[in-house]
Amino acid sequence: MMDETAPALRALFGSAPWSALPLSDTGGAARVPTMLTQAEQQLYFWLARDWARGAGAIVDLGCFAGGSTARLAEGRRQAGHAAPLHAFDRFTATPRVKKRVLYPAGIPPFEGNDILPLAQHLLAPWQGQIRLHPGEIEDSLWPGAPIEILAIDAAKSTAVLDAIAEMFFPSLIPGASVVIQQDYFHWRQPWIAVQMERMADCFAPLAICPDATAVFMCIRTPDAAALARGACDRLSDADLAAGLAAARQRMAGFGQEARFDRMLAALAANPGERVSWRFIPPVADSA
Numbered sequence: 038m039m040d041e042t043a044p045a046l047r048a049l050f051g052s053a054p055w056s057a058l059p060l061s062d063t064g065g066a067a068r069v070p071t072m073l074t075q076a077e078q079q080l081y082f083w084l085a086r087d088w089a090r091g092a093g094a095i096v097d098l099g100c101f102a103g104g105s106t107a108r109l110a111e112g113r114r115q116a117g118h119a120a121p122l123h124a125f126d127r128f129t130a131t132p133r134v135k136k137r138v139l140y141p142a143g144i145p146p147f148e149g150n151d152i153l154p155l156a157q158h159l160l161a162p163w164q165g166q167i168r169l170h171p172g173e174i175e176d177s178l179w180p181g182a183p184i185e186i187l188a189i190d191a192a193k194s195t196a197v198l199d200a201i202a203e204m205f206f207p208s209l210i211p212g213a214s215v216v217i218q219q220d221y222f223h224w225r226q227p228w229i230a231v232q233m234e235r236m237a238d239c240f241a242p243l244a245i246c247p248d249a250t251a252v253f254m255c256i257r258t259p260d261a262a263a264l265a266r267g268a269c270d271r272l273s274d275a276d277l278a279a280g281l282a283a284a285r286q287r288m289a290g291f292g293q294e295a296r297f298d299r300m301l302a303a304l305a306a307n308p309g310e311r312v313s314w315r316f317i318p319p320v321a322d323s324a
C-alpha cells in the first residue's frame with residue numbers, strides 16, 4: 038500500500054498542512070498546558086482530526102499534564118472517530134517543571150509531585166474517550182489492539198526506547214499508522230534516530246516539525262527480527278554513531294545537518310551514557 042500511496046502521502050505531509058490551522062480550532066485543548074511547540078500542537082491536532090481514518094487507537098506515550106493528549110482527543114472528537122485514546126505517563130512533576138511549565142500556564146501552585154489528579158481534571162472535557170495509564174511505560178501492558186497514531190515523548194533511555202518498540206510497534210498497521218517521534222532530533226536522545234534507521238524497512242520518514250519532531254509512516258509492521266535489529270540498549274557508541282550517520286543520509290532532504298552534528302557531538306561527549314537526563318552538553322555548546 039505504501040508504494041502506491043507514498044508520493045501522494047509525501048506530498049501531503051511535505052506541504053505541512055497543519056501549519057495553516059489556527060490554534061483556536063483546537064478548542065478547549067488549547068487551555069491544557071503542554072511542553073509541545075505551537076507547530077507540534079497543530080501537527081498532533083491535524084493528525085487526529087484530518088489525517089486519521091479511525092483505523093485504530095491513538096496512543097500518547099508521555100502525556101505529562103495532558104497537553105498532547107488533549108490536542109489528539111479534540112482532533113479525534115471533531116473527526117467523529119470512535120477509536121479509543123490511551124495516554125501513558127508516570128504523572129509526576131518536579132518542582133522545577135511545575136515552575137517552568139504549569140504555573141506560567143495558570144495552574145495554581147500545589148504541593149507534591151503527583152500530577153495525576155491535575156491531568157484527570159484538565160482532560161475532563163474528553164472524559165470517556167481517554168484512558169489514562171499511570172506508571173512506568175515499560176511496566177505497562179498493551180493488549181495488541183491496532184494503533185493508528187503512536188505519539189512517543191518518553192524514550193528518555195535506550196532501555197525504555199526498546200521497551201516501547203517491543204510493546205507498541207507490533208500493533209502498527211502498514212500503510213495506515215504514523216509514529217510521531219517527538220524527540221527525534223533532540224541531542225540528549227540520539228538513540229531514537231538510530232532505532233528508526235535500523236528499522237528503515239518498517240518506517241518511512243514523512244515530515245519533520247520544530248522543535249525536534251519527526252513523523253514516520255509504518256510501511257511494514259515490525260516483527261521479532263526487526264525489533265531485535267532496532268534494539269539500541271546493547272549497542273556500542275560506535276554502533277550508535279554509525280546509525281546516526283545512516284539516519285543523517287536518509288533524512289538529508291529535511292536539511293537538519295546541524296541537529297545530526299549536535300547528536301553526534303553529544304554522543305562523543307557522553308561515552309556509554311544511555312539515559313537522557315545524565316547527558317552533558319557537547320563542548321561546542323559551552324564555547
Ligand SMILES: C[S@@+](CC[C@H](N)C(=O)[O-])C[C@H]1O[C@@H](n2cnc3c(N)ncnc32)[C@H](O)[C@@H]1O
Nearest residue numbers: 071072099100101104105126127172173174191
Ligand atoms: C516531555 S514530557 C511530555 C510532554 C507532553 N507530551 C505535553 O504535551 O506536555 C515527557 C513525559 O514523559 C514521561 N515519561 C518519561 N519516561 C517515562 C516512563 N519510562 N514511564 C512513564 N512516563 C515517562 C514523563 O513523566 C513526562 O511527563
